[in-house]
Amino acid sequence: MGALKTYSSDLTDAEWHRIEPLLPTGKPVGRLREVDLRQVLDAIFYRVENGVKWRNLPADFPAWQTVYGYFRLWVRLGIWESINR
Numbered sequence: 001m002g003a004l005k006t007y008s009s010d011l012t013d014a015e016w017h018r019i020e021p022l023l024p025t026g027k028p029v030g031r032l033r034e035v036d037l038r039q040v041l042d043a044i045f046y047r048v049e050n051g052v053k054w055r056n057l058p059a060d061f062p063a064w065q066t067v068y069g070y071f072r073l074w075v076r077l078g079i080w081e082s083i084n085r
Contacts, residue, residue, distance in 0.1 A: 009049040043067040
């Protein structure tokens with residue numbers, strides 16, 4: 001991942017503070033999370049705003065596979081719907 005750029009689709013601090021409590025916390029055991037969930041959300045919102053394929057997310061976001069994995073998990077758990085209310 002390169003230097004962080006800003007995009008018009010990035011969450012504001014106020015939006016992040018509203019969404020952050022909706023996200024699951026880390027597991028009590030196992031590997032520590034190595035990705036910033038705010039960056040994951042910024043990548044998802046970038047994709048929504050720009051209509052790019054997952055594989056075409058800019059390189060300064062987390063790996064597209066990681067972003068897609070979180071998106072699928074959040075859809076399955078109903079978190080994505082909660083975020084978009």
